[in-house]
Amino acid sequence: MTSVNPGDADRALVQLVREVLPVWIGHLASSREQSGAAVAQMLAAFGELVPQLTPKTTAAVHQAASTDAVDRMYQAFQYEDRVAQMTSLVQRDMERMNNVLAGLDAPMTAQQWMQRLQASYVMAEQHLLDNRAPDAGCDETTFF
Amino acid sequence: MAQTILVIDDSASLRQVVAMALQSAGYEVLQAGDGQAALALLDGRKINMAICDVNMPRMNGIEFVKAAKALPNYRFLPILMLTTESQEAKKEEGKAAGAKAWMVKPFAPASLLNAVSKLCLP
Numbered sequence: 043m044t045s046v047n048p049g050d051a052d053r054a055l056v057q058l059v060r061e062v063l064p065v066w067i068g069h070l071a072s073s074r075e076q077s078g079a080a081v082a083q084m085l086a087a088f089g090e091l092v093p094q095l096t097p098k099t100t101a102a103v104h105q106a107a108s109t110d111a112v113d114r115m116y117q118a119f120q121y122e123d124r125v126a127q128m129t130s131l132v133q134r135d136m137e138r139m140n141n142v143l144a145g146l147d148a149p150m151t152a153q154q155w156m157q158r159l160q161a162s163y164v165m166a167e168q169h170l171l172d173n174r175a176p177d178a179g180c181d182e183t184t185f186f
Numbered sequence: 187m188a189q190t191i192l193v194i195d196d197s198a199s200l201r202q203v204v205a206m207a208l209q210s211a212g213y214e215v216l217q218a219g220d221g222q223a224a225l226a227l228l229d230g231r232k233i234n235m236a237i238c239d240v241n242m243p244r245m246n247g248i249e250f251v252k253a254a255k256a257l258p259n260y261r262f263l264p265i266l267m268l269t270t271e272s273q274e275a276k277k278e279e280g281k282a283a284g285a286k287a288w289m290v291k292p293f294a295p296a297s298l299l300n301a302v303s304k305l306c307l308p
Contacts, residue, residue, distance in 0.1 A: 081199045089206055113295050116203055120292035123197040124270060127241075164241060164271045183301050184288040186281040 056143050063140045070133045074126050081122040088115060124165065131168075135159055189234040189306050190214045194224040194250065195268070196242040200291070204237060204268070207295040208302070221245030225253055228260050235306040237298075238285075240269040240276065251283040264305040268293065 092112060141147040150158075156172070163169055191213050195201045198219070205215040216233070218224035222245040224236070236254065240247040247267055254260050264286045269276075272290045280288055286305050289298065 078199060082202070085199060085202045085206070089202075092206070092210065116207055116295045117292045119203050120200060123200045123291065126197065127270060164269075164273075166272055182290060183297060184277060185301075185304070186286055186288070 060140060060143045063136050063143075067133050067136050067140075070129050070136075074129050077122055078126060081119060085119060088119070124167075127164065128168065131159075131162055188212055188214045189308075190216060190232060191302065191306065192216045192218065192224060192227060192233050192236040194218045194221065194236065194242070194247070195239040196220055197239070200239070204298070207298055210295075211299050211302075213302070213306075221247060221250030221253065224250055228254060228257055228263075230259060233260070233263060234308075235302060236263055236265045237268050237302075238265055240267055240271050240280070248279050248283050251280065251285050255284040262307070264307060266301055266305060268298075 138147065142149050160169075160172060191208055193201050193204045193208070193215055194217075195204070196219050201217050201219075205217060208215050216227055218227055220242040221238075224238070225245070227233075238247040238250055245253070247269065251265050251267075254263055254265065265284070266287045266289060267277075267280045267285045268289050268291060270291050271277075277288045287301055289301060
């Protein structure tokens with residue numbers, strides 16, 4: 043059995059991560075691009091359907107149900123934007139990690155890294171992932 | 187004549203969703219992908235209200251509000267910030283810049299139209 047020098051193992055691991063990270067980054071970017079294109083197509087089709095989904099001549103009860111369904115679709119379409127923001131943030135962080143591994147940026151501790159990452163969070167879900175209490179205010183309109 | 191609303195967001199799909207909701211209520215919509223592109227549309231034309239994202243490339247939403255408020259023709263333009271940002275500190279920044287309201291995405295069309303009806307200039 044061949045023994046592996048710890049220094050060699052570290053270098054091999056760094057090399058592995060440096061080669062794999064750009065592939066992950068590419069997959070993330072490609073997924074975001076494809077989902078964006080798919081949602082754009084769905085929105086275009088939805089735009090054509092909306093007038094037929096809410097005909098002025100149908101019974102009131104049908105109109106209410108249609109309006110509710112249309113409203114829920116409007117809200118569902120907005121999740122593509124949220125997912126795109128989350129994956130963009132992860133992608134940028136992976137690029138930073140690759141720069142550190144390549145010696146382009148100075149290394150930092152895990153705590154420093156997490157503090158910087160958490161400072162870039164904008165959504166309540168992102169704070170919740172790290173078990174940090176998000177600021178209140180979701181789904182509300184604040185008038186100044 | 188229909189009221190015109192300027193929608194500013196770097197997400198094309200989000201702009202489309204907002205535009206569809208507004209157009210279904212009879213508003214006319216102008217679109218811009220960031221603050222800088224939106225500023226170029228403030229060229230003297232009548233705009234009754236702006237709906238603006240916060241995090242955008244080139245010029246973010248807070249910078250746009252400050253720049254728009256510095257233009258004599260648009261200093262009274264009501265601006266609603268529509269964003270995924272829900273942090274109080276950011277809201278305060280928006281308020282200090284001159285925004286009139288802050289709404290967190292995802293929005294319900296009825297909530298958006300309600301806010302627009304309150305803020306939109308005649």
